[in-house]
Amino acid sequence: MPIKPPVDMEMFKRRCARMPSVISKEIRDLARELSGDYPQFVPVLPDPLAKANECFFNVRSKVERDGGSVLNGWLIREWPKVIIEAEHHAVWSDGAIQPRHLAEENEKRTPIEAACLLK
Numbered sequence: 533m534p535i536k537p538p539v540d541m542e543m544f545k546r547r548c549a550r551m552p553s554v555i556s557k558e559i560r561d562l563a564r565e566l567s568g569d570y571p572q573f574v575p576v577l578p579d580p581l582a583k584a585n586e587c588f589f590n591v592r593s594k595v596e597r598d599g600g601s602v603l604n605g606w607l608i609r610e611w612p613k614v615i616i617e618a619e620h621h622a623v624w625s626d627g628a629i630q631p632r633h634l635a636e637e638n639e640k641r642t643p644i645e646a647a648c649l650l651k
Contacts, residue, residue, distance in 0.1 A: 549609035549617055559608060562616050571608055574623055577632035590634040591622040600626040607633075 552559060555571055563571045581597075582590040591602045607621035625631040 549611040549615060552608065552610040552616075556610075558616055559610065562608070562618060563606075566606060566618055571606075574631050574633045576635045577624070579634045579636070582634045582636045584636045587622045587634065591624045594624045594634060598626070600624055603631050 555573075559571060563569060579590060579594060581593060587607075588602075594600065595602060601624075603623050603625050605621055605623070606618040608616065608618050610616045621633075623631045623633050
C-alpha cells in the first residue's frame with residue numbers, strides 16, 4: 533500500500549510564492565519578527581525606464597529624475613500553506629501620495645498591488 537504524503541502534492545504543481553491577496557495572521561507574524569510594523573499593500577506604478585527585478589536601481593533613478601525618496605523594506609510573497617518569504621525591497625515616495633512599487637511598464641504580470649513591509 534503506497535504511503536500518502538502529509539500534504540496535498542497538487543500544490544507543488546502550481547506556481548510557487550506570489551503576492552498575497554490578503555495580509556494573513558502568518559504574514560503579520562513574520563512582519564512583527566522583521567520590524568514590528570504592519571505590512572501594507574503598495575500600489576504599483578508602471579515606469580517606462582524601470583527594469584524588471586531591479587527595485588533599488590529603479591527607485592534611485594526615479595528619485596534622480598523626479599525627486600522624492602527611497603523607502604526601504606520588504607517585498608512579501610506567499611505560497612499558501614508552504615512558505616512566506618520576505619525579500620529586501622525599495623519603493624518610491626514623493627511624500628504626497630502613498631508609496632509606489634515601481635514596475636517595468638511592459639511587464640506582463642504586473643500586480644495591481646505589492647505587499648510590502650516598509651521600515
